[in-house]
Amino acid sequence: MWRLTKNILPTRANLHKKGISLDLQCPLCHHEVETTNHLFLHCDLMKLTLFASHLGSHMPLQVDLFDWILSWLTCHDTLGTQLFCTILWKFWAARNNVVFRGDKLEPVCLVDEAMSFVQEFNDANPPRRGRASLPLITVTPPVSRPSFSVFVDAGCNLNGPTVWGLVLKNHDRITTFSACKCDDIAVDPIMAEALGVRWAIQFVREQGLHSVCIFSDAENVVNCIANKVKIDAIEMVAQDCRELLSSLPNVSVLFVRRDQNIDAHNLASLARLVGNQTWVGAAPNASVMSNYAENSATNCIVFGCFPAFC
Template sequence: MRAPGVWNREMVEFIFCPSTATQILALPIPLHGGEDVLFWPGSVDGFYTAKLGYDFVSSMTAANTAGSSSSTPPLGNSLWKKLWSRYGLPRCKEFSWRICRSFVPVRSALARRGMAVDLICPLCGIEEETIKHLWLCCPASRSVFFAIPLALRLERFVSLPDFLHQFLAVASADAIAEWQTAAYVLWEARNKLVFEGRPFSCDAVVRRTLQLVQRPSSAQVSRQPGIVLETVWRRPEEGMIKVNVDASFKSATDSGSGLIARDSEGQVLAAAASYPVVASSPVLAEAWALRWAIILALELGFRRVCFETDCLLLFQRWQKPPDGVSYLMSILRECLSFRRFFDVMTLSFVRRSGNSVADLLARRASTYAGLVWVEEVPSEALPFVSADYLAFMPVQV
């Protein structure tokens, strides 16, 4: 290590192959040292349970027995939950589940069951129609997924499982709903071509996808009982400083952090961006961002601070004693150890819409790497700062 909490990147990359070096560099290093311990990586707190062991063995068994190019390994629990997001139409969500489980009667699947069918894809007429081909490799489907607002570049992915795991890990609920709808409409258009002779049109598929995509209105969401929605930035109490922090996770070696600090009048005190953030998962990137924000707040002389994040899992773990042995618990314990340097230090949760400035700085961190602004923000963040200020400005009567 060159400095406390930082790997010697050059040495690690010189000694190990790229894939191993990436995994090593993604390991968090405590600033104050500590003993190495063994923990179960499949849980947030690091503790092993019989259920987690069963899930691990089941996933390994399914991966080893996957024989065809169209079959996909099961997704983790968190990714399955995102797949069944409430934002999509039920038939689109159910159909995306069938794609993930290889339960769609594409021509290769029908042939394996003894049916005499033409194996060539009816959309492109070039390759065998498999689930991987139809939703990843077919030129017609690639045109559709690139033409929808998501603008997916499917040629970047080598397999359907690779796409599903990467996409579901980082996509928002409405983005997943858009992909599910496009996948469903694509199959619908394919069937109309095969059984009714209707010509396939990329523009028609895109138009129907946009018609079917459902996004909940604010009125629909606010009627849900038992849910407290913080959808806008709120000023801290008088004498407190609110530091909004966020992380943008792209890969283990390509993530960034952003923060903005404001007082009870809504005035900007500081803003900053950090890049790269090396973390093995989105929640670890969020934890690293929080630790970075706490240290920077101390350096700026802030002593009464309310930190705010849009990572619900991080906030939930913060509220419980961090008695686990995982990487996340280690970072949280280190964050809590800084409390003695503050007069007041709290962490609250806000939805992404109330964390827009920090989110922007995190997504643009590679451009602003290492920059700190005092009493100002970069020009592209000014509209978001103004929107936050106006959203909670007292009404003049």
């Protein structure tokens, strides 16, 4: 990370500055000169790698690479920061394997390796006793011993479609209902997440559920709905959410870490293949998702799915 932020990684552009004559095209996408900025912010394979991760992130538009990295290094999501840094490290190593060994870079396999590395590191370095855990961010006071938990996540591309996944679990943490939704609209990631939370609230109301916690891994969206921050881009949707919640006194909206929202994330990815679908009971397992992928008539690729797909 130090070499990356100092822009001294031996990318082809940096080697050219030192007088080395070589092909300057990116060895991964072959679209632009391989600068540090291109490789880690604009390269197609980097975009796919980041979206395939449990971060489920999209590259920000018109942002400085180093400001973007700094925002991850200073955020409150410790696991997200670890995973982000590990993905950058693994991506550079994979790039070198492409250049020097002729390997193929597989985004899903790369992020699985990164997640396994982070988990192994944390297992070997447990939190120190007495370390305070991060507080939950809530819209309303958290429901005590909720009867149901709803997890929701979103995914989008600049040209559409936008997809969502929703998982309903009972008080024993058993999945009782799953759904994915796909809409041919192009919205920013923050709007997609806000629409996902609104969908979850509407689902709770339509099903007549009581004592429910709705979980989203979009902290800024949860804060906006809670009136803790103002985000003009989603204010109208946030207002809709607040009005819906006002009629549901035993429903809370909470922020959850990305690694605890994997089921909803995977269902959002699955929506790219199957469109709008619902399931009574547990979410589709890896074999079912594989069959959908193999039998789909589209050319879509599921990113961020179960480890069995690498």
